[in-house]
Amino acid sequence: MxxxxxxxxxxxxxxxxxxxxxxxxxxxxxxxxxxxxxxxxxxxxxxxxxxxxxEAAVVEREIAASRALGARYLLMGDTDYPFLLDQLEGAPPALIVRGDVALPARPCVAMVGARNASAAAIRFARGLAQDLGQRGAVVVSGLARGIDTAAHQGSLDTGTIAVIASGFDIAFPPENATLQAEVAERGLLVTEHPPGVQPLARHFPARNRIIAGLAAGTVVVEAAPKSGSLITARIAAEAGREVMAVPGSPIDPRAQGCNLLIREGATLVQNAADVMEALGAIDDRMVRQGRQDFNAxxxxxxxxxxxxxxxxxxxxxxxxxxxxxxxxxxxxxxxxxxxxxxxxxxxxxxxxxxxxxxxx
Missing domain, CATH: 1.10.10.10 (Winged helix-like DNA-binding domain superfamily/Winged helix DNA-binding domain)
Incomplete structure (x- = not known):
């Protein structure tokens, strides 16, 4: 190109x-x-x-600002554009990335959950992410408070991908600024937004589709019935990806979303072995690298x-x-x-x- x-x-x-x-x-x-x-x-x-x-001048300024932040573009049609994301309806034609662009080519598992997660769920998510990394999986999440943060922390040494809902020059939540920088240096930081774009509410469902699209399956650790985590799970299901959930106490509102997913057919998982077994091998029909017709x-x-x-x-x-x-x-x-x-x-x-x- x-x-x-x-x-x-x-x-x-x-x-x-x-x-x-x-x-x-x-x-x-x-x-x-x-x-x-x-x-x-x-x-x-x-x-x-x-x-x-x-305007061409506006695009030129965006490119210059992205380069100043140490970022590069992955465009749909590039050989290193993530092949699983490429199969998703509505996949972003342009990604801005910092870090190891080879990570999406490895087996990827999305981990999402509540921002106000319980201490037990945060500990479990961190351990699950660490165990998945030791089994060769890359953990994908959204760098939000709670489960997302724990997932990235647990997989930082073995491979993690963070998808954010703003430009790279903005850290949200602010307390994750250091973690965001660490992911960019040791993992892969991904956004579809130019520098300067704030994390508006409408950007988060769009971010969730990228999280689901990058992974062969999505694990929900703790989530309320109408949370963004369930949006990610729904997108994954619609794309033919595996949806998994960690069961929780029926008296904890934060577990109701996971229990609902299991009741509707999501795979119940309790450890990394369960996750890897549920994923199995990626169907070759899902992988069509270098697609030029854009499925239009x-x-x-x-x-x-x-x-x-x-x-x-x-x-x-x-x-x-x-x-x-x-x-x-x-x-x-x-x-x-x-x-x-x-x-x-x-x-x-x-x-x-x-x-x-x-x-x-």
């Missing part, structure tokens, strides 16, 4: 209204980010809006006005699956996907989880 193409890909994903799904569609349709950038204004106009592209749906170059109107008529404020729009419109997937792309670039469409879309 040329330096110009790398720059254009970063500029494309930094442009408003262009998320991971749209990024893949544009690359699949136009072959290069440069061609996609040139085509976006016309596509947005067809959708009834005006394109907004990231087919796109059409020309759409008749009546076809565009038919698709828009089926959309509304309630999110519906794209497959349903294709079925009801009786149009080809290429035509429907093209109209949706135009609407999104025009700022009129929002993409939801599970391949659903709605009018914005």
């Amino acid at each position: 040329s330096e110009q193409e790398r720059f254009d890909r970063l500029r494309l994903i930094r442009s408003p209204r262009i998320g991971p799904v749209t990024f893949r569609q544009l690359l699949a349709r136009f072959g290069s980010a440069g061609e996609a950038l040139r085509a976006v204004p016309d596509l947005a106009a067809r959708g009834g809006g005006r394109a907004v592209l990231a 749906p087919p796109m059409g170059s020309d759409v008749a006005e009546q076809e565009r109107a038919a698709v828009i008529a089926l959309l509304g404020p309630v999110a519906v699956p794209v497959d349903e729009i294709i079925r009801l419109s009786a149009l080809s997937p290429a035509v429907v996907q093209t109209v949706l792309l135009e609407l999104e670039l025009a700022g009129r469409l929002e993409r939801q989880a599970g391949g659903r879309v709605s009018l914005g």
Whole structure:
């Protein structure tokens, strides 16, 4: 990949209204980010809006700031882009990393849990992470208080990956600033956010998808029923990864999430041997390194006005699956996907989880 193409890909994903799904569609349709950038204004106009592209100078400043922090970029399509993450729907087209980029190629296990975890759970998580490391696994977590912190501390000597919800120049929580620096030096620190980006609430579910995507399986140690840890477990399950949970006392609210996962089919684990047995060997079908087609749906170059109107008529404020729009419109997937792309670039469409879309 040329330096110009790398720059254009970063500029494309930094442009408003262009998320991971749209990024893949544009690359699949136009072959290069440069061609996609040139085509976006016309596509947005067809959708009834005006394109907004990231300014080249802004992207240049971001790259300079990242380099000043000792970070580098891993772009989707790079040979060292994490191959398991690459298979995840909505995987970030650009990662900013510091540390050992070879770690994701080893067997990875995500460990997540409560921020207000009990002392017993923190001790257990630290020991479990240490034991997993001694068995050759890399532990992935989110550098949050509680279970995440314990997981990184236990695996710092054997291999740990921390995914954060801010830029590298910001430590959150503040008390983990030293641990964040240690992970960057001895493990791998990962974010999808440029320097200066604060850890806003909406960034944490997005961070959780990276945690789940990097690992062959996710272990939940202690979690409430509606916690972010269960979001990570759900993403892992939807991606076909192993979901494991450590059982807890039924009278402790912090254990209810884990017990619920087990009741719904998650694997009960009590030690590192249980985790490694549950993971087994990674299915070769999950590994497709060097993917160039970005798994994008087919796109059409020309759409008749009546076809565009038919698709828009089926959309509304309630999110519906794209497959349903294709079925009801009786149009080809290429035509429907093209109209949706135009609407999104025009700022009129929002993409939801599970391949659903709605009018914005």
